[in-house]
Amino acid sequence: MHIQVSTKYMTMLECFSSETRVKMIELLNNGPMSIKELAEALGLSSAIVTKHIQKMEEGGLIKTESLSGTRGSPKMCSIAIDSLTLQLRSVAPDPAVEAATKYTVEIPIGQYSDYAVKPTCGLASESKILGLVDDPRYFSNPERMNAAHLWFGSGYVEYRIPNYLHAAQTAEQLDISLELCSEAPSYNENWPSDISFFINDIEVGVWTCPGDFGSKRGALTPAWWQLGTQNGLLKSLSIQESGTFLDGVKLSNVTIKDVGLKLGEDFRFKLASLETARHCGGISLFGKHFGNYKQDITVNVYYKDRSKAD
The missing domain is CATH 2.60.120.260 (Galactose-binding domain-like)
Incomplete structure (x- = not known):
């Protein structure tokens, strides 16, 4: 994914302002994980992890999906894009x-x-x-x-x-x-x-x-x-x-x-x-x-x- 650095993409850019969120991306690089698994790996509560995931999902970096089949099935988190290129200097559109x-x-x-x-x-x-x-x-x-x-x-x-x-x-x-x-x-x-x-x-x-x-x-x-x-x-x-x-x-x-x-x-x-x-x-x-x-x-x-x- 290629984006121009601007206020239009603030929600996505803000995802990288937290060390915790960057650590989550590092963990998810190895494959999808549930909220509970992320919380255990980071030593945080599930509630805090959920807030961070919601922020990154809103920014388009993470996607979530609830596994079907059982009551209270876990929400699985995975990386939504493989790469992100930031364009700092404005260029004329094609x-x-x-x-x-x-x-x-x-x-x-x-x-x-x-x-x-x-x-x-x-x-x-x-x-x-x-x-x-x-x-x-x-x-x-x-x-x-x-x-x-x-x-x-x-x-x-x-x-x-x-x-x-x-x-x-x-x-x-x-x-x-x-x-x-x-x-x-x-x-x-x-x-x-x-x-x-x-x-x-x-x-x-x-x-x-x-x-x-x-x-x-x-x-x-x-x-x-x-x-x-x-x-x-x-x-x-x-x-x-x-x-x-x-x-x-x-x-x-x-x-x-x-x-x-x-x-x-x-x-x-x-x-x-x-x-x-x-x-x-x-x-x-x-x-x-x-x-x-x-x-x-x-x-x-x-x-x-x-x-x-x-």
């Missing part, structure tokens, strides 16, 4: 994005249009394993549409992003948000994986994920799941006129014009763990009923409409 409108689509992680994967691999819905673990054939299982979690040791999955633009509209920016991590047998939080992002077969960048996270249960991961991996990192990929960015940090010089978005054709988005990569550590992908973030693959297409400008 005129293309300022003038653009957008449409948003959310693509279920099981709704891939193509794949080629190798073990370790598998799919799981909110309630069960789909097919057999480590058998790539089940990636063709019609039940894959219900997948809330999928994983593979190498290979790729590709998704089709609907292109709703007409002749007078031009794509100015493509933003994709998703939760993912590496894929190790069981789990290994020190398991780097070079994850490649492609748009229309053009590699827009590579991100090295540090590991496969399983030491703490994901806030949304169902109780029946026992296979190791619990949650990923929420990453935001943005292909713009000036290059490609991941969480606001420039990833490559590939621009929105380079990826060949064509009128009447879907945008193809591919996630790959290439066997030729330095760190071929696989990919684990999470939907809205697994991991820490209640979302599937969220896509925002920003575009300029010349018919309205005229």
